[in-house]
Amino acid sequence: MSMLMNRHDFIAAEYGEYYPQNIEGEAGYELMKYAITNSNEIFLKYAFKNGLFPDFLTKENSERVEELLSILNQGTQVELILNIFIYADMENWSGQHLKDFIEIARNIISGEREQNLMYCCYNPILAICLVCESLDRIGGDNMRYQLDCENISTALQSFGSKIIDNIDPKEK
Numbered sequence: 001m002s003m004l005m006n007r008h009d010f011i012a013a014e015y016g017e018y019y020p021q022n023i024e025g026e027a028g029y030e031l032m033k034y035a036i037t038n039s040n041e042i043f044l045k046y047a048f049k050n051g052l053f054p055d056f057l058t059k060e061n062s063e064r065v066e067e068l069l070s071i072l073n074q075g076t077q078v079e080l081i082l083n084i085f086i087y088a089d090m091e092n093w094s095g096q097h098l099k100d101f102i103e104i105a106r107n108i109i110s111g112e113r114e115q116n117l118m119y120c121c122y123n124p125i126l127a128i129c130l131v132c133e134s135l136d137r138i139g140g141d142n143m144r145y146q147l148d149c150e151n152i153s154t155a156l157q158s159f160g161s162k163i164i165d166n167i168d169p170k171e172k
Contacts, residue, residue: 004031004040013046029064032056036068039080048087057088065097073104075120082130090134091141098138102148105131109155128160 003012032053035044047053057065065088072081090098108131121127132153139149 004035004038004043007040009040009042012040013043029056036071036077036080036084039077041080041083044080044084048084057084062094062097065093066100069097069100069104073100073107078121078127079123079130082127082134085134086130090137098142098145101134101138102145102152105135105152105156109152109159124163125160128156128163132156 003009003015032044032047034040035047048056057068068081068084071077085101090101093101108128135149135153135156139146139153
């Protein structure tokens, strides 16, 4: 953890493969929680991509999924949480977690929300793409949510198109 504290994500990621047969239990959870809280993106991407913490976001660890969904719903660290969800095993999430994620995605396109989640992002186009990818996985794995996911994804892509159209041509 000291490497992460000192922002040496790359070194921590390189030596991640030498962790004793994947850190498990509370130590692994605390390490991942610290990395998420402090936005150690390089370490997190390496850890999830290479399976250092294979059971971090599974049905058995539902409190972790709930925590990340809560962070996402607050509008903080949106891109980071969505990047973590790329590596999540969403097909084994509980129905409630899937519904919560879909509701967060629905709120993005809802005009009712005073502060849209995408306006909290430094890269809303990336966030829209990541949400659409997760919705595609949810809809592809679970027929019950397929139509809802497709409709939200289409609306998000439309929203993304509007954002792109409103970008100053000098910024493109």
